[in-house]
Amino acid sequence: MSARETCDVVVIGAGAAGMMCAAEAGRRGRRVLLIEHHPVLGEKIRISGGGRCNFTNVNAGPANYLSQNPDFCRSALSRYTPRDFIAQVERHGIRHHEKKLGQLFCDGSAREIVAMLRTECDRAGVGWRMPCAVDAVARAGGVWRVSTPQGAVDAGSLVIATGGLTVPKIGATPFGYRIAEQFGLAVVPPRPALVPLTFHPDALGRYGDLAGVSIDAEVSCGGGRFRENLLFTHRGLSGPAILQISSYWNGRDALTIDLLPGFDAAQWLVQAGHSAALLPNVLGERLPSRFAQQWCAAHDAVTPMRRLPELRLRELAAALHAWNVVPSGTLGYNKAEVTRGGVDTRGLSSKTMAAAAVPGLFFIGEVVDVTGWLGGYNFQWAWSSGHAAGQFA
Numbered sequence: 018m019s020a021r022e023t024c025d026v027v028v029i030g031a032g033a034a035g036m037m038c039a040a041e042a043g044r045r046g047r048r049v050l051l052i053e054h055h056p057v058l059g060e061k062i063r064i065s066g067g068g069r070c071n072f073t074n075v076n077a078g079p080a081n082y083l084s085q086n087p088d089f090c091r092s093a094l095s096r097y098t099p100r101d102f103i104a105q106v107e108r109h110g111i112r113h114h115e116k117k118l119g120q121l122f123c124d125g126s127a128r129e130i131v132a133m134l135r136t137e138c139d140r141a142g143v144g145w146r147m148p149c150a151v152d153a154v155a156r157a158g159g160v161w162r163v164s165t166p167q168g169a170v171d172a173g174s175l176v177i178a179t180g181g182l183t184v185p186k187i188g189a190t191p192f193g194y195r196i197a198e199q200f201g202l203a204v205v206p207p208r209p210a211l212v213p214l215t216f217h218p219d220a221l222g223r224y225g226d227l228a229g230v231s232i233d234a235e236v237s238c239g240g241g242r243f244r245e246n247l248l249f250t251h252r253g254l255s256g257p258a259i260l261q262i263s264s265y266w267n268g269r270d271a272l273t274i275d276l277l278p279g280f281d282a283a284q285w286l287v288q289a290g291h292s293a294a295l296l297p298n299v300l301g302e303r304l305p306s307r308f309a310q311q312w313c314a315a316h317d318a319v320t321p322m323r324r325l326p327e328l329r330l331r332e333l334a335a336a337l338h339a340w341n342v343v344p345s346g347t348l349g350y351n352k353a354e355v356t357r358g359g360v361d362t363r364g365l366s367s368k369t370m371a372a373a374a375v376p377g378l379f380f381i382g383e384v385v386d387v388t389g390w391l392g393g394y395n396f397q398w399a400w401s402s403g404h405a406a407g408q409f410a
């Protein structure tokens with residue numbers, strides 16, 4: 018590419034959303050340039066889903082996303098659905114399977130998804146600058162000028178697809194938020210989501226050596242409720258149930274953990290109430306025994322069952338169904354899967370992803386304040402929002 022270049026669309030960020038958008042715009046005959054600063058393409062896709070990329074969820078719908086504006090994602094998700102992406106995956110001969118709960122993974126490697134997106138961009142005639150940093154973005158006379166060390170590019174449309182803040186070592190930057198602010202768009206404060214949570218020192222002293230123990234639990238907080246595995250770690254709690262609820266945690270409130278979901282603990286304990294067995298041994302029939310020991314010690318209940326009055330057994334049963342844990346924090350952006358918050362959707366069109374007040378400026382993917390649950394929902398948002406912008410940029 019020459020030092021001073023003109024095209025129709027510049028897309029900054031060649032991740033999931035950026036490549037999807039560039040290919041779609043290119044197919045419409047638009048001259049598209051993709052700018053990516055990281056030297057390796059699609060790193061976040063490559064490491065996703067344990068290397069197999071959970072690329073969509075067949076059940077994806079607006080209820081699976083968090084946003085200050087929960088209806089924003091509805092239009093894009095309905096116009097480019099999981100079926101549409103699966104059809105593309107199948108056209109490229111990528112074998113896949115459903116693991117659980119509608120989550121689709123590659124049979125082979127996430128690299129196949131990166132290669133598919135690259136091929137779609139190439140077929141659509143997309144141009145590349147990679148690796149290439151962006152020095153500045155300006156708008157004059159209805160034209161966007163993107164300045165880079167490899168020269169400036171002028172374009173009628175500018176698409177920001179630079180993602181969130183997670184895993185900075187593979188390219189994450191706050192670039193997209195800065196551009197939003199530069200052009201007067203509001204940004205919902207970003208914070209780590211789908212992230213392990215940490216214990217306060219007292220809980221760490223009690224439960225920290227349970228690292229590796231997992232429990233099928235129902236965890237609720239801030240309007241979210243998930244039944245999946247909860248995993249003890251050296252620092253606190255993780256596992257799918259905790260990652261999911263972390264997106265709903267406000268940094269202060271307690272999580273409520275039902276350790277025996279769908280089971281009547283009161284009836285069970287009262288029936289066993291005449292036994293000489295210690296409560297932790299009884300609980301060990303349904304919960305990991307090391308956890309049962311620690312939990313009973315914390316509740317001052319390492320006691321033979323027959324010494325516990327029925328009222329106390331009922332209290333303990335209630336506590337098993339509602340174990341309250343206040344995390345001390347999260348493991349932060351290095352361990353989070355996504356960033357919650359981002360460019361405020363109230364300034365964007367849900368049909369085109371364009372900024373209402375800034376002609377020709379689009380935001381797609383994770384940089385936008387739309388955050389999916391764990392399980393393929395975040396990639397589906399990247400595909401759907403990228404496709405939406407690709408039809409209008």
Ligand SMILES: Cc1cc2nc3c(=O)[nH]c(=O)nc-3n(C[C@H](O)[C@H](O)[C@H](O)COP(=O)(O)OP(=O)(O)OC[C@H]3O[C@@H](n4cnc5c(N)ncnc54)[C@H](O)[C@@H]3O)c2cc1C
Nearest residue numbers: 030032033034054065066071180188192382383393395396
């Ligand atoms: C470990 C891990 C596993 C995950 N697994 C899954 C999963 O299995 N399923 C799922 O749905 N989601 C998963 N996610 C989330 C998913 O990867 C993201 O939501 C998705 O990649 C967001 O797509 P995006 O295109 O918006 O951003 P990204 O894919 O992050 O792409 C943004 C791109 O912009 C580039 N960029 C940033 N700043 C600049 C700049 N200043 N100039 C130029 N380029 C820039 C970055 O280098 C990057 O290439 C996972 C995330 C992580 C961290």
